[in-house]
Amino acid sequence: MRGTAMLPASKSESNRALILQALAGGGTLTHLSEANDTQLMRRLLAHPEAEVFDAEDAGTVMRFLTAYLAVTGRRTTLTGTARMLERPIGVLVDALRKLGANIGYLGREGYPPLQLNGFEPGAATTLAVRGDISSQFISALMMVGPLIPGGLNLQLTGHIGSRPYITMTASLMRHFGAQVEVRDRDVRVAPKPYKPADYTIEADWSAASYWYAMVALGPAGSQIHLPGLRRQSWQGDQAIMYLMDPLGVHTEFVADGVILRQAPAKERAGHVAMNFTDCPDLAQTIAVTAAATGVTVDMVGLESLRIKETDRIAALQNELGKFGASLTAEERDMFRVSAPQLHVNGQSVATYHDHRMAMAFAPLALRGKIDVETPAVVRKSYPFFWEELRQAGFKM
Secondary structure (H helix, E strand, C coil), X not given: CCCECCXXXXXXHHHHXXXXXXXXXXXXXXXXXXXXXXXXXXXXXXCCCCCEXXXXXXXXXXXXXXXXXXXXXXXXXXXXXXXXXXXXXXXXXHHHHHHCEEEEECCCCCCCCEEEEEXXXXXXXXXXXXXXXXXXXXXXXXXXXXXCXXXXXXXXXXXXXXXXXXXXXXXXXXXXXXXXXXXXXXXXXXXXXXXXXXXXXXXXXXXXXXXXXXXXXXXXXXXXEEECCCCCCCCHHHHHHHHCHHHCEEEEEECCEEEEEECCHHHCCCEEEEECCCXXXXXXXXXXXXHHHCXXXXXXXXXXXXXXXXXXXXXXXXXXXXXXXXXXXXXXXXXEEECCCCCCCCCEECCCCCHHHHHHHHHHHHCCCCEECCHHHHHHCCCCHHHHHHHCCCCC
């Protein structure tokens, strides 16, 4: 495998930048993601007076719009798909209520759909917020912080997951003129208004992970050029370059991006431990790649995978089992992926309405024929993924 693969723009940066652009009242965003989540966010923000906002299956859209619509005083309904209505949002709603938001639940307590009924600034400017459910709750609160009279002080409690996403949010907020400080367990946002700013979105490191997997599983000497990635990145999923190194893929930065090179098989680790606390979206890619390369990986930091588009731990266990691999709970909070006898011979991979399941398992086609069910799920983050695979020589 050799050549160049085009990546989508970062969905994480795009969706934050769209909220900040709306709060700032202007600025030009270049290279916005083509992902469905981003295009959905763009459409919804273009119609701020809508009576109903449908976030579909997009977590960032649901969480970011909850805070944006609440603090800007909108009176509307916010809903989503059946799976979205099973994903908890009570931590965010409780925090916004303390700030002065009038939010009600239209169904089960603590879950969407939500009825937003305006905003009257309250006395609270300091909030204790759990950090162990979703960093998107923290990012959502941070981004509306400059609109709170007196500013906002978040005190993060418990285990803090996906910290790089909090750092990314703070960096983008500063780009749009906000004054924000992030310390260990303390986030302070001053009541300083946003200013319009232009910004160019980086290519998506999460999407790059699937090309790392393909180089790892490809014929000897495989390499792929990925334009648009930056050495100085705000994306936590840049961690893929370190996680894939023991699985046999080296990263070289060039002027316009990176080149991935397959290392000799002798350089692969036999058994390695990895922590996904700051990059949970990489767990599926690593699990499948480790199984296919025969590397045993002990994985921690997977807590948030239970409340993603599907229960990703259960989904991985089900689908890896079809190939003779396993993801087993070894100790509290630690899972081990191993594959003493991996075989790929036409198995069908269920995707569970989860784009990352489809793309994480796709590289197994380098070991034999596979079927991927409901391939259109990739539209959520990488809509032209299958076409890029065709360009790389895959037959579909």
